[in-house]
Every structure is written in structure tokens, then in C-alpha cells.
Amino acid sequence: MKALILSGGKGTRLRPLTHTGAKQLVPVANKPILWYGIESIVAAGITDIGIIISPETGEEVKSKTGNGERFGANITYILQDKPAGLAHAVKIARPFLDSAPFVMYLGDNLIQNELGEFLNNFKTQNMDALILLRPVPNPTAFGVAEVDEQGRVLHLVEKPKVPPSNLALVGIYFFANSIQSAIDRIQPSARGELEITDAIQNLIDHQKHVEARQIMGWWLDTGKKDDLLEANQIILDAYLKxxxxxxxxxxxxxxxxxxxxxxxxxxxxxxxxxxxxxxxxxxxxxxxxxxxxxxxxxxxxxxxxxxxxxxxxxxxxxxxxxxxxxxxxxxxxxxxxxxxxxxxxxxxxxxxxxxxx
Missing domain, CATH: 2.160.10.10 (Hexapeptide repeat proteins)
Known part of the structure; x- marks a missing residue:
């Protein structure tokens, strides 16, 4: 099992801070957001980690995060020349991923739940994909899933005007190697990107085993100032000594x-x-x-x-x-x-x- 963390992107919602640095390195409780994801992945027993970086901020991410030794991991950096979508990031990471199953983690996300239980579900039930969901009050701002009573995913839609549910996709996914074939079958979206939601929907359309689990603890997408301050408050409350x-x-x-x-x-x-x-x-x-x-x-x-x-x-x-x-x-x-x-x-x-x- 490997891990792929996305640490590219322009961080437009956190400007001007991210004009000069990576949004994933903005600190929460004096520790870069990215490092919380690395620590969560290592705690689940995954130590072979690839990090997607951009030309603008990649060197800063590499210099601050290092080779993974401080986390008990081995980190490989993978350059994504342009922000062409999450599925594109998976595609360019193929030499690193090889045929291994992997967890994909968006580097500006924080969740309270540990990953171990979800990883165990993914492995023991031989899923092609496991997505994590969280009820939100504003589903039009997220990728949204429609799920049946058994937890199988029926349909995914990106930022729908009329959401089929209030279940937003958390930025953490578990994939078998079959996701690569699904990515090869999809086309760029209207915004010119290969969308991971389209690739997961392609798995569903091809009768692959795709399930969802709801996270019960907090989930924070630290893309904006108020989100960052909320994350800082929650982490200080939960962990500071x-x-x-x-x-x-x-x-x-x-x-x-x-x-x-x-x-x-x-x-x-x-x-x-x-x-x-x-x-x-x-x-x-x-x-x-x-x-x-x-x-x-x-x-x-x-x-x-x-x-x-x-x-x-x-x-x-x-x-x-x-x-x-x-x-x-x-x-x-x-x-x-x-x-x-x-x-x-x-x-x-x-x-x-x-x-x-």
C-alpha cells in the first residue's frame, strides 16, 4: 500500500499568503498543514509516500518536509507541471505507484478520524475505491455523492446546482490499481482538467466495487482564512499541552x-x-x-x-x-x-x- 499526497495548486483562496508559498505549508498550531496528513498516513502503517508538487512551490515543500525521515517514511516528490486535475496527478504518479493500491490525500485537508479503520475496510472487502464523505450545509460547493443503504456509491457529481444529497467528498480516497484504467477512459472536464470524480464515476459505470464511509469527527479544508483559524482552534483544543x-x-x-x-x-x-x-x-x-x-x-x-x-x-x-x-x-x-x-x-x-x- 502506498500514499499519494497532493501538494500543488495555486492556493488562490489563501492569497496573499500563498503568493509566496505553498498553501500546504501554512502552519496550524505551528506545524505545516501538510505534515498532519503525512503523520496520519504513517500512523495507518503506510510509509511509502509520493508527494505531488508544483513548479512554483515544489522546492519549498521539498526543503521543509525533507525525505520523510522525520516521519518514519520514505518520500518521493513528483512534479506536476500544471494544475490539470486530481486524476491527472494520479496519472503522472504511475511510475511511483506502479500497480500498488494507494490512498490519495489532499494536502490541505485535516480530519479527526484515524485512517486505519477505513484502510482495513478497503483491503478486506477488495474494493476498487473507497471514498470518505461528510454531511455539509452547502453541498453545492463540493463534489457530492449519492449512496445507497449498503454504502455503495450510486452517483457522483462535482459542485451540483441541485445536489442529490448533502454528502460532500472529503479529500481522502482509497484506490486499487483499477483507477488507472478509469482515468484512461475519461476526458477533461469543461474546465480542462481530468476530474477524479469522473474517474470514480467511470468505475461505478463499469460495475466496479465502489463504496463510501462517513467520517464522524471534524473535517477541515484549510483553503480560506476563516477555515485556517478554525483549524488552528480545533488543533489547539485537541492536542496542545x-x-x-x-x-x-x-x-x-x-x-x-x-x-x-x-x-x-x-x-x-x-x-x-x-x-x-x-x-x-x-x-x-x-x-x-x-x-x-x-x-x-x-x-x-x-x-x-x-x-x-x-x-x-x-x-x-x-x-x-x-x-x-x-x-x-x-x-x-x-x-x-x-x-x-x-x-x-x-x-x-x-x-x-x-x-x-
Missing amino acids: SANAGEVDAQSQLSGRVEIGSGSKLINCTVRGPVTIGEDCHLENCFIGPYSSIADQVTLIDVDLEHSVVLQSAKVIGIHQRIVDSVIGQRAYVHTAPQRPKALRFLIGDDSQIAVV
Whole structure:
């Protein structure tokens, strides 16, 4: 059994952050989204992993993620020259996949459920494909499945105007090698891409064994700012443990679960968890409220912040109005001018400079 993780795409919904980096490397609780998928796959016992990368961000994905040793896996990188669809990604991965069954995992997805139970179902019942589904309130925005009472998939449709159900396809699929023949039989969609939903529908049309399982825990597609903040909140709630490897002076107060990395210094700060603070940060005269993640080498001085994500090497100085529901990119510099507004809300890309006037 192998795994194929998709880490290409342009990340248009998270711009401007993704003008300069891969959306799958945007951190949730100070860990790249992509790494959660790798860890989930390895926990299911799959260690031979291919990662689809794009020309724009592939080198960054490779340099940060490495050869898989840190995860106990072996990672092979596969270049997709253009975003020609999920089924196209499977097609170009054939030399890596060979004839092996595989799990395909979209690299900007997070799910609560472990993969082991689904993998066992897929193997023991000799399926051609197993798809994961989740009820959603807005099925017109997703690929949607119609399923019978036995869990067999009857029909798939991509972003339907009139959905046959409210069951959206989660970005995780289990495939036998028969998916390759199905991909060879389909044509590009109206948007010029080889759609994986068309390939799965082709399996169904050829009487292949295609089933679905509903996931019961949370599912997060981290493609937009609010999704990213929600994912950050859920991960901090579920997994954060208190740990302090930094320096906290006597005037600072920590309450709740707070994680502080080595080399970080807190001077006259109040931090109310869950909050994670990376390594080599400097925080002075700050209030850091719940559900905030502060990456490595960040400087915060005279800042009141909560429910926000601050990326590596950003600086925020002298902002006395509370910053909430914000994502501040790598190396961004935010500071105040003499006249100050009453409220602030940001989505700030990497290398930005913001003067609040």
C-alpha cells in the first residue's frame, strides 16, 4: 500500500499568503498543514509516500518536509507541471505507484478520524475505491455523492446546482490499481482538467466495487482564512499541552495550556491558553488571548492579540487596539502611526509592511 499526497495548486483562496508559498505549508498550531496528513498516513502503517508538487512551490515543500525521515517514511516528490486535475496527478504518479493500491490525500485537508479503520475496510472487502464523505450545509460547493443503504456509491457529481444529497467528498480516497484504467477512459472536464470524480464515476459505470464511509469527527479544508483559524482552534483544543522551554519574567502571567519554545522571552506579558509560541520569539507588554499560534522568531511588542495566527519572523509593534481573527504572514511588519483606528482585522501576506494610520 502506498500514499499519494497532493501538494500543488495555486492556493488562490489563501492569497496573499500563498503568493509566496505553498498553501500546504501554512502552519496550524505551528506545524505545516501538510505534515498532519503525512503523520496520519504513517500512523495507518503506510510509509511509502509520493508527494505531488508544483513548479512554483515544489522546492519549498521539498526543503521543509525533507525525505520523510522525520516521519518514519520514505518520500518521493513528483512534479506536476500544471494544475490539470486530481486524476491527472494520479496519472503522472504511475511510475511511483506502479500497480500498488494507494490512498490519495489532499494536502490541505485535516480530519479527526484515524485512517486505519477505513484502510482495513478497503483491503478486506477488495474494493476498487473507497471514498470518505461528510454531511455539509452547502453541498453545492463540493463534489457530492449519492449512496445507497449498503454504502455503495450510486452517483457522483462535482459542485451540483441541485445536489442529490448533502454528502460532500472529503479529500481522502482509497484506490486499487483499477483507477488507472478509469482515468484512461475519461476526458477533461469543461474546465480542462481530468476530474477524479469522473474517474470514480467511470468505475461505478463499469460495475466496479465502489463504496463510501462517513467520517464522524471534524473535517477541515484549510483553503480560506476563516477555515485556517478554525483549524488552528480545533488543533489547539485537541492536542496542545503546556510546556515552557523559554524565559518568562516575574511580571508575566500564564494561564491555561501554554506552550513556549526554547529561546523565547516573555516580558510583562499575559497569556491565556490555549496558545502556542515558537522558538526565539520576543514578546513584551503583550496580551495573548486564546487560540493564538505564534511561529518562530516573531517579535510582538505592545500588542493585544487573540484567535490569530502569526507566521515566522513577523513583527507587530505598538498596536494598542486588539487584533482578532487575523493571519499575519512571514516577515510581515505591522506598526502603528499617531492616529489609531478602533478595530483591526488582517489577512497579511509574507514580506508585507503595514502602517496603521
